[in-house]
Structure formats: C-alpha cells, structure tokens
Amino acid sequence: MKAEIISIGDEILIGQVMNTNAGWLAEQVNLIGISVVRITTIGDNKEEIIGSLDDAGKRADLILITGGLGPTRDDITKQTLCEYFDSELKFNKQAFRDIEKLFEGRGWQMNEKNKKQAELPANAVPLTNKNGTAPGMWFDQDGKIIVSMPGVPFEMKPMITNQVIPKLSEKLQTDTLYHKTVLTQGMGESWISDKIEDWEDKLPQNIKLAYLPQPGMVRLRLSATGQNKKELEKQVNEEIEKLKNIIPDLIFGYNNDSLEEVVGKHLRNNQATVATAESCTGGYIAHLITSISGSSDYYPGSVVSYSNEIKIKELGVSEDDLEKHGAVSEAVVRQMAEGVMKKFGTDYAISTSGIAGPTGGTDEKPVGTTWIAVCSKEKTIAKKFSFGNNRGRNIRVTALQAMNMLRKMIIKN
C-alpha cells in the first residue's frame, strides 16, 4: 500500500511554521508497513487542494491530509473536500457529542462557530479530536482512503495513534504491529552492533531492528508483526531479556523514558539523594535533574565549580593535586564528588571536569578530554573519556554518561 501526505497551510509556505507533522506521519505509517511516496505542502487554496488530491490519487491508495480545519474563514479544507467528493455538509451527531464533551470538560461555553464544526461532509466518518474542536474525517471512496486531520500536532498525533493507525491496520488486514524501543547509553552505534550481532542475526523473522542514534545515546527499536498483540509483546520482551544479558550496563530505559527520569525514580525508590559538582558541564546536569517535577525530594542542589578556587574552597579539592594533575584529572573529580556528597549530606554524588572546547586543549589533554566521577558512601568510580570538538555536544554527552554511571551505581548498591 502506498501513501501520500498533503500538508495544508500558508504558514508553512512562508517558512513561519516548520512542518514537523509530515515526517512524524511518515514514520507512523511506515511502522505498519505502508510506504510514503510523496509529501506535498500547499497553501490554503481550493484549486491547489483539489489539484493535489487528484494527483495524489493517481499514485497512492492512502492520502493523509493535515491542516486547514480551523473555524476561521482562511481554513477551507472541509468545504473543499465536500466539493471534491461532490457531497454536502451535514450535522454529525457523533462529532457534535465529541465537541460537547470537550467543552464540558473544560467548563467552556459553545458558540455558533463551534457548533458548525460538527457539520461534516455526508460521506465522512468523524474522528474524535480529544484536544481541539475540529473533528478529523475519514473517507473511504472508490477504493482510496482519504484522512483529513487538524494541523496542530497536539491534536493530530493522538488521532493518528489511537484511531487512524488501528483503522488502517484493520482495513488493510495487515498484521498487528508491536514495537518497543530500548534506550542505551554508554557506547556508540558501531560498538553496539558488533556486540549484539549474534543476537540480531538470531532475531525471529517477524522482528525487525532499527538503530536510532542521538548524541550520547543509541535507541534500538524492535518492531514485531504478527496476529496477536499480547503474543508479540511477550516475544519482544523475551528478545529484550536476551539483549539485557549482552549489554546490561547500557540499557537504561524504554520508549519515551529519559535518563533523568529513570535516575530520579531509582533515587526515589531507594529513598536516596544525590548532589552534583560540575565543572565542564557547567550546571547542565543540575538542569537535567531539576527538569523533572518533584526532583527536590532527592536533589538538594549542586556546586557549579567553574573556577579552581571554588573547587578548593567549596569542595575541598587539594590545591596540590590541582597543581600536580590539573583540573581535568582523576584526583580532582574524585575529590569534587566526595566533597559535594559530604557538604550536602547526600547518599550519592556526581562530578565532571573536562575540556568542553572548542578552545583550551593541549597536546596532552586535547579538547574533549573529560573525567567523570560518581560516588556513594562505599566507593568512588572515576572514568576518563575522549569526546569530540563540539562544545554543546560534549556537555550533553558528558552529562548523559555521568547520569548513567550514577544509575549503574544505584542499582548495584
């Protein structure tokens, strides 16, 4: 089955709004085995809409449309579709009830414009919009499926996930699809692919693996197709259990987990606390930890010790060691971590010291050289890394490494 995506909106054509919908949509339908052959962006213009629909219909069996469903006059997608199908607008009870429910939930009053939004082309099946007033529309006409959805990502995405994808799977009588993404931190894509090669080769035919690398992180997506969702879930989880035995330290979570969230949960479950002493990451680890609501329960704070003076005075780093080994050294990160743990009376601590770049490197310690330490009351682990030349990336990658080192220490404790 082939699909085309049509994004409607003047704001995209003047470059004011980035079209993030199309790529996301493409990914979603690809995951159920439908390939996207073309993405077209046009303005809120009747001729353009009809022309694109005609063209797309020649190439594709499924047309996904976003945008132009708002209640204002510049939004003309619904009227144009009505005309395209030679249909007429009719009051749709289900759509009306959906809008009514939305307004009740928010304690708002419905106006005439909102009521009008429940008028849909007679041949449309309404799709519930949980986050807005414009219903989506599903058309099944002459062997083609045409789906029209709002352009607001927040409204469109749940409509796709909860209604369109299940309807498509059913319609196509395609196999059920189950996917789960394994999140890893600590090693690069090629290291992982070497390490898990045997496991990958032995994966059942119905499970596909995709590598999705990001700075400081590699995501492994397993997509399984079959008849029974429960069965697939079980099958995928069994494979993940095997994977966990091969790269136990790298896996920190699944799907939409973040490392800061996972570490926060481990700390909370253990009623433990952590403090941070940051040099090269300059507060970024503190920012990650505190981006989680409720983090004050396990995070009293941080000393961002950019200067050596603060390392000495606030964290108790030895002046001799600073002179002898430099700020980017094992001795210094160990003392930073232990110093902040003692100072703030926490159970764990993280410290970082490195040359984030792009300047400041030497022959002995080139840009990217970074020491990270994590400690508990029982022990301190320090590690040296050689990252790249990009300052922003080095800060991010260092922070993720440090958080994962802490995660490993907590679960082993």
Next chain:
Amino acid sequence: MKAEIISIGDEILIGQVMNTNAGWLAEQVNLIGISVVRITTIGDNKEEIIGSLDDAGKRADLILITGGLGPTRDDITKQTLCEYFDSELKFNKQAFRDIEKLFEGRGWQMNEKNKKQAELPANAVPLTNKNGTAPGMWFDQDGKIIVSMPGVPFEMKPMITNQVIPKLSEKLQTDTLYHKTVLTQGMGESWISDKIEDWEDKLPQNIKLAYLPQPGMVRLRLSATGQNKKELEKQVNEEIEKLKNIIPDLIFGYNNDSLEEVVGKHLRNNQATVATAESCTGGYIAHLITSISGSSDYYPGSVVSYSNEIKIKELGVSEDDLEKHGAVSEAVVRQMAEGVMKKFGTDYAISTSGIAGPTGGTDEKPVGTTWIAVCSKEKTIAKKFSFGNNRGRNIRVTALQAMNMLRKMIIKN
C-alpha cells in the same frame, strides 16, 4: 515570481530525517519577494524526480531542489537532471577547482569519486560548495530557473545566502533587500506592539516589520527594500535608534545574538564577574552562561540551592525569613543573590526562586510565581513574575528574564 521547492531523499519519506531545509528555503526566497506555492518531497527515484519537475514547471518560474547529490549510487539527482535537460555530463573546470581547494584546505587526498563530482550537465552553471564536495547547479532554461543543491543544511545554506539569493535578485532585477532583527526580552508581543504602535505606523513604506515571538523573547525583524544596500542599512539603523528610545530596556541584541553571549561580552568588557544562586531554574542559568566558550573568565560558578538547607548553609539566607515568607519571596532571593556574590567574591550575582510547576502551587503562590534578584556591590534589585504552568517554559523564561535584568544592571553601572 512563483517558486516551488523539491526535497529529494528517501530518508525524509520514512521519517528518519526531518525536512528542515524546505521551510528555511521558503523563508529566504520570501524575503526577496518570491512566493513559494508548493513544497514537494520525493524519494531518490528517477521517475518521481522527472514527474515533479514537469509538474512544478507548469506552476512556477523558479524550482529549488535539494538532495541526491552525494557521490554514492543511491544519489541520482545530477544524472536525472542531465537526462531531463537532454544534456550530457561534462568535466567542469570551475567545479573541479572548488573541490580541489576544499581538499587542499583540509589536507585530504582526492579520489576518483571526488573527481567525478566535478562532472556536471553541460548546461549547468556550477555553484561553489564551501562545505562539501558536491557542487550546486544553476540552470536557466526556457525562461525557468532550476537550482539543484546538496541536502546537507550546512552545505546548502551558505550556497543559498551567498550565491543563489544574489543571483536571483540580479536576475529578477528586484530591489536589494536588507534585513535586521532586533532582539527583545522582558515583555510580550502584544505589550510591545501597543507600545511601539506610533513608531510602526510611521515606518517608511519600504520597511516592513515582522513580530517573531519565542518563549521569553520577541524578535522584531525589519526588512527594507530599495536600490542601495548601504542606504538601506543606514535607514534601518535610524529606525532602530528611534525604537531604542521607546523600549530601551528590552533590546539586548541583533540578528543571531544570544542573551548569554551579550551578557558575557558586557562582563568581559567591564572585567567583571558574576555568580549565580539558582533555585527554580535549577542550574539552567549556569548552563546558559557556560555554554559560551571562554565563560570561565567571568564566571567562577554557581550554587544550585534546591533545598532550604543549602539556601541557609551555603548562601546565608535567614532561617526566620524562610519560615516567615517562604522560599519564593523577595527576602529570600535578595539574600541568595547577595550571599553567593559574597561567597564567590564576584562583582554581580543572579538568584531565582519560584514554583516551576506543574505541581507545588498554592492559592497565594500559584504555579509560575517567581522571584528573581540581581545584585552588584551597590544595590540589589528583586522582581516578582507570574509565569504559566509549563515547567520547561517557566525555567527558560525565568533564566532569560534574570539574564536581562543582569544586562541592564551592568550597562547602567
């Protein structure tokens, strides 16, 4: 003049790579008065490329193509264009010299594949690629202009800015365009538009104003058209001088400046230093400041005082005041700022304390309630803000407000 954009790349159609090129390109040509009527994304497929070119040619005078110019076999744009124009590949001296230069600059050896990249359709005018080996191509055929560029943004963007836009302006004999963006922080879009209404109404006919809001920031873009670039620059700067008199405190920079960069420059120029004491921003201000290379010259560090205990012990905040007024109060942020300035011996300090949300609000202090203080040796200024419910946004907006308060204090000192 009407334009269409064709983005070529299988990776976009499977949702693996976000098509950020098309929106950026649309914005750039819009700025010289060319409107984009359609954006089409297709795969690396000969029939699709030729079909899209045919269709686009019926609607537009200018076709901008990105992607498919790499040296590997899956990239077929150059061969397809050659076929489309019924032309033949010829060794192009200028393109070869450009590639040679690139390799010399990087100390690399050219291989056969690289040399082949200097072969272009005979009717193409090469466009220099300063950041890669694939030359761009400019075709002027049957009254249509077709431009083919690499898909890598880092290679494509300078090609557009430095070569395509000037050539288009010349070809179209359009007016020269000059634009400058004024960066403001402190008030929202509607407050600003009320305040500068008179100035906006009196802007010369050839200068257009666009409001570009972002969380915690409003950018004002002035676009002037005319004959002489120098004249336009002078004219725009005169208008900006008038604007500065109306909203002097809000303007912190121009074009691609960032607040952390601007504040860093002010500190450096004044040989001054700053420290931070962060509660609700949780290290994000420290992260912004240290994202600038060389910030260690003016930034010794920060105390992220998430807990009250650290506020008391490390920053000398009065326990009584914490109890009487709460952590989110004027008394506390004042003492935090003054405390960290004294502790780290800096010339300035910033402090923040607020309810970032989404939980933790009370009737008296709802989510978003935030106190910010900045201080110098002479004085401390504290301000209360009421931001929204979004944690990430509150952190960002608080940090920008705080940085701008510091900026104002430095320049008034």
